Amino acid sequence: MTARTPDSARDIPEATVARLPVYLRALIGLAEDGTTTCSSEELAASAGVNSAKLRKDLSYLGSYGTRGVGYDVEYLRYQIAREIGVTQDRRVVIVGIGNLGHALANYSGFRSRGFRVVALLDADPARQAEVVAGLDVRSFDDLEAIVAEHDVSIGVIATPAVAAQDVADRMVAAGITSILNFAPTVLAVPDGVDVRKVDLSIELQILAYHEQRKSVAPGTEVVS
Amino acid sequence: MTARTPDSARDIPEATVARLPVYLRALIGLAEDGTTTCSSEELAASAGVNSAKLRKDLSYLGSYGTRGVGYDVEYLRYQIAREIGVTQDRRVVIVGIGNLGHALANYSGFRSRGFRVVALLDADPARQAEVVAGLDVRSFDDLEAIVAEHDVSIGVIATPAVAAQDVADRMVAAGITSILNFAPTVLAVPDGVDVRKVDLSIELQILAYHEQRKSVAPGTEVVS
DNA sequence: TATTGTGAACCTGTTCACAGCA
């Protein structure tokens, strides 16, 4: 008597959602190698997880495998792509076309995964003369018009930290509900807006912590 | 009778370690604003977490606050910096000087947080003519010599996916035990080597998943 | 009195181990 959608189970755990793109990439790799069927063990190895976790994750989507055989690579690939929602194109704007913005604009992984960069924006008029990755760099003031015109669903912030909150506020006001933030700052946004952050210096500091602990000889911690 | 180190408690949970750099940044911001003391509530707000979590996290480091008063900003800042290990400089090499490698080499957050980029390496001889961020781009073959000479502790991989595993293998062989991987691929490394990955297209796909679910009207999931 | 530090309860995520099935 449990209510279900016809085509996809609800309530996929967040940790599973974060791994689905990894599985998708692994499946694309297997398909390119000509593999048509794979076991949970093989796919898990390609994705860098253990097979129990993989099977548990896939079980939240449905039963797409065959007992005693494994998974059909193309079929599972399609099912995961549909679940993530990368079967339809998503429009992206990038704000802040410095070094990082350049790199993001030129990143080929966007196109190949259903994301289309429709505009590059920068507040600095000097940068607005440039053409990057085949797109004119436009004024940040055009944000609202561009979001409305292209039905933009994701905003990428690659500005300095000091500008990031203002950019986020403007994005939210313009109707964007998903933000990927590369600026090293905490963003405040209303409920219903998703923010994910990518923070280089935090990643380095986490590595530094573990590095520091490695250099201490094991057993040293016991003290009188 | 529990054994302890004199200067720092062991076994800090991984989730806490990942937040310490955020607290550190928040404290630096407060210090710049001239704040000398703050409550867990204030610091938590700056860091974008709730105060119970903040206090629990800090409790793993020791008792650095004063009941009824709060935390001394400078003192806590130093304690967290020491715990993370950013009080001593760490040497970094970046391999793969394309768009992203350029951006990383020019990123100012490195220096300000105790990380020093000592070399930029690329396998493409055409790129080895360049000077980026004041450093010559050198041949990837120089990796071992550079790691030995500068006591490099962290390697950053910003190459295409296809080259990343080879680069990681060479880094590990050269003695690097911490890797930050920007290439969209799963790296296999021996035990004792830490890898953290930053993957733009995975972040976008996670956002796309949530975006897709927002566009479905709530309550739609109940069927027949 | 105001705020920290923390046991206990709760929740989320992972792993185990095996029943179910092609």
Place this chain on the structure above:
DNA sequence: TGCTGTGAACAGGTTCACAATA
């Protein structure tokens, strides 16, 4: 027989609520 799918046990992380205390 071999591999998936999953309940149950376990581990890790978060939140609550209050005792400890400057």
